[in-house]
Amino acid sequence: xxxxxxxxxxxxxxxxxxxxxxxxxxxxxxxxxxxxxxxxxxxxxxxxxxxxxxxxxxxxxxxxxxxxxxxxxxxxxxxxxxxxxxxxxxxxxxxxxxxxxxxxxxxxxxxxxxxxxxxxxxxxxxxxxxxxxxxxxxxxxxxxxxxxxxxxxxxxxxxxxxxxxxxxxxxxxxxxxxxxxxxxxxxxxxxxxxxxxxxxxxxxxxxxxxxxxxxxxxxxxxxxxxxxxxxxxxxxxxxxxxxxxxxxxxxxxxxxxxxxxxxxxxxxxxxxxxxxxxxxxxxxxxxxxxxxxxxxxxxxxxxxxxxxxxxxxxxxxxxxxxxxxxxxxxxxxxxxxxxxxxxxxxxxxxxxxxxxxxxxxxxxxxxxxxxxxxxxxxxxxxxxxxxxxxxxxxxxxxxxxxxxxxxxxxxxxxxxxxxxxxxxxxxxxxxxxxxxx
Amino acid sequence: xxxxxxxxxxxxxxxxxxxxxxxxxxxxxxxxxxxxxxxxxxxxxxxxxxxxxxxxxxxxxxxxxxxxxxxxxxxxxxxxxxxxxxxxxxxxxxxxx
Numbered sequence: 001x002x003x004x005x006x007x008x009x010x011x012x013x014x015x016x017x018x019x020x021x022x023x024x025x026x027x028x029x030x031x032x033x034x035x036x037x038x039x040x041x042x043x044x045x046x047x048x049x050x051x052x053x054x055x056x057x058x059x060x061x062x063x064x065x066x067x068x069x070x071x072x073x074x075x076x077x078x079x080x081x082x083x084x085x086x087x088x089x090x091x092x093x094x095x096x097x098x099x100x101x102x103x104x105x106x107x108x109x110x111x112x113x114x115x116x117x118x119x120x121x122x123x124x125x126x127x128x129x130x131x132x133x134x135x136x137x138x139x140x141x142x143x144x145x146x147x148x149x150x151x152x153x154x155x156x157x158x159x160x161x162x163x164x165x166x167x168x169x170x171x172x173x174x175x176x177x178x179x180x181x182x183x184x185x186x187x188x189x190x191x192x193x194x195x196x197x198x199x200x201x202x203x204x205x206x207x208x209x210x211x212x213x214x215x216x217x218x219x220x221x222x223x224x225x226x227x228x229x230x231x232x233x234x235x236x237x238x239x240x241x242x243x244x245x246x247x248x249x250x251x252x253x254x255x256x257x258x259x260x261x262x263x264x265x266x267x268x269x270x271x272x273x274x275x276x277x278x279x280x281x282x283x284x285x286x287x288x289x290x291x292x293x294x295x296x297x298x299x300x301x302x303x304x305x306x307x308x309x310x311x312x313x314x315x316x317x318x319x320x321x322x323x324x325x326x327x328x329x330x331x332x333x334x335x336x337x338x339x340x341x342x343x344x345x346x347x348x349x350x351x352x353x354x355x356x357x358x359x360x361x362x363x364x365x366x367x368x369x370x371x372x373x374x375x376x377x378x379x380x381x382x383x384x385x386x387x388x389x390x391x392x393x394x395x396x397x398x399x400x401x402x403x404x405x406x407x408x409x410x411x412x413x414x415x416x417x418x419x420x421x422x423x424x425x426x427x428x429x430x431x432x433x434x435x436x437x
Numbered sequence: 438x439x440x441x442x443x444x445x446x447x448x449x450x451x452x453x454x455x456x457x458x459x460x461x462x463x464x465x466x467x468x469x470x471x472x473x474x475x476x477x478x479x480x481x482x483x484x485x486x487x488x489x490x491x492x493x494x495x496x497x498x499x500x501x502x503x504x505x506x507x508x509x510x511x512x513x514x515x516x517x518x519x520x521x522x523x524x525x526x527x528x529x530x531x532x533x534x
Contacts, residue, residue, distance in 0.1 A: 263481070263482070263483035264483075264485050267482070267484075272481070272482070273480065273481070274479040274480050274481065275483055276458065276459070276481050277485075321455075322439070323456075323458060323459070323483065323490070323508065324506075324508045324511070325485045325508045326509065326510075326511055330438060330452075365478075365479055421475055421478075421479040421480070422471070422472060422475050422476075424475065
C-alpha cells in the first residue's frame with residue numbers, strides 16, 4: 001500500500017510528482033522555494049550544530065517523531081557542504097560487531113523507504129556490495145562477518161572468485177597478480193544513493209515542519225553555566241545556549257552533529273573527545289558506459305570503487321595518516337589509487353581522472369562513533385563518524401532525536417556512548433569499517 | 438606535499454616518515470587514577486590550529502622527534518629531538534648514558 005509522505009500531509013511543501021512536472025512544464029507556474037530563509041531567532045528548544053545529513057536528519061525526526069519543531073540547525077557553510085557532500089555515497093550493513101550490524105541495518109531500512117517518506121527521489125541503487133579478500137586472514141574475517149551478519153538476519157555470504165567474476169566481469173580474478181582475489185563477502189542489499197538528494201530531502205522535510213535552517217552561521221562559542229572549568233564550562237555544568245556569528249541563541253539542548261570540527265565545538269563546552277581529524281581523499285573519472293554493476297571494496301588494496309548513474313567511476317581510499325584540517329589533495333594518493341585500481345581492473349588503464357577532493361573524517365580509537373549525552377548537561381554529541389558517517393545518517397538522526405526528546409539513551413546507540421572509553425568497553429569495528437589496515 | 442624538517446636528515450616528504458600523532462606526557466602508571474590513565478590513552482585535544490606532534494624518520498635516520506604544525510594552514514616550526522633538545526645539536530652530547 002502506498003503511503004502519503006508526512007511532509008506532504010503537512011501541506012507546507014509542494015508535492016513532487018510526474019503530474020506536477022507535466023503541469024508546470026506546460027504552464028508558467030514555477031516550483032516554490034525548497035526551504036525558507038528564516039529569521040534569526042534568539043531562543044530555540046533545540047539547537048543542532050552542523051547542517052549535514054546527521055544534523056538535518058536529527059532535526060527532521062525531532063519534528064516528525066517527537067513533535068519538537070522549535071529547532072534551529074546552524075551551518076557554517078551551506079547545507080551539505082561537509083562530509084555529506086564529499087563521501088562516496090555507499091550504503092551497507094555488513095559490519096563486524098552485533099552492535100554495529102543492528103545499527104547500520106536500521107539505517108539501510110530507512111534509506112529503503114526514504115524516497116517515499118521524504119517525497120524526493122534519492123536515487124537509491126541496491127546493486128550489491130563486494131568486499132574482496134586477497135589474503136587468508138582477510139578471507140577469515142569475511143567468514144566471521146558473514147556469520148555475524150546471518151545471525152542478525154542480514155543477507156551476506158562469502159563467495160568464490162568464479163562467482164566474483166560472474167557478478168563483476170571487469171575484475172581480474174587470475175592468480176597472476178600481486179594480490180590475487182581469493183574470495184569476497186557478498187552483500188546484495190548494499191549499494192549507492194545520491195548523497196546531495198538525501199541532504200535536500202531532509203532539509204526540505206524539516207523545513208516543512210517549521211525547523212529553522214540557518215546557513216552561513218558559524219558557532220563561535222557554546223555557553224554553559226555551573227561547570228568546573230572557566231566560564232562555567234566543563235563536566236558538571238549545563239549548556240544554556242550558543243554564540244554565533246549572527247548573535248546569541250539561548251537553548252537548553254545543543255546537539256553537536258559536526259564532522260571535522262567535532263573536537264573544536266566540544267572544546268567550546270569543555271568536553272574532550274577521543275577523536276583525531278584526518279582527511280580522506282576520493283577521486284572521480286570521466287564518464288563511460290555502464291560496465292561495473294556492483295560496489296567493489298578491497299581492504300588490502302585500500303580502495304573502493306563504484307560507477308555512478310552518469311557513468312563516472314568514483315574511487316575512495318583510506319584516511320591520510322596525518323591529522324589535519326586541510327583538505328588538499330596529494331600526488332601520493334593519486335599514484336597509489338591508480339596502481340591499486342589497475343591491479344583490480346586492468347581494463348580501465350586509459351581512463352582519465354576528472355578530479356580529486358578530500359573530506360574530513362573524525363577518527364575514534366575503535367572505529368565506532370560517539371553518540372549521546374556528555375558530562376555537560378544538555379550538550380549531546382553525534383560525532384566521531386570516521387569514514388562511515390553517510391551510511392548511518394538516517395538512523396543517527398532518528399536515534400539522536402529520540403535521545404534528545406526523551407532524555408534517555410535508546411538501546412540501539414547505548415553501546416556508542418562517550419563513557420565507553422572510561423569503562424574500557426570499546427566497540428571494535430576496524431575490521432569492517434576501514435580499508436586502511 | 439608536506440616537507441617535514443627532520444632534525445638530522447633535513448626536509449623530507451611527509452610520506453617518507455611515520456606520523457605518531459599528538460604528544461602528551463604519560464602519567465605515572467603507579468600513581469594515575471583509572472580516569473587519568475584512560476584520558477591519556479584515548480582523549481585528544483585535536484586542535485584546529487597549532488599542535489605539537491611526534492614523527493619518526495622511518496625511512497631515513499630513524500630518529501623520533503616532535504614538531505609544531507598548524508593543522509589549518511600547514512605551517513611548521515620548532516623540530517625538537519628527544520628530551521626537547523633543539524634541532525641541529527648532536528643526539529648524543531654526553532649528558533645522557
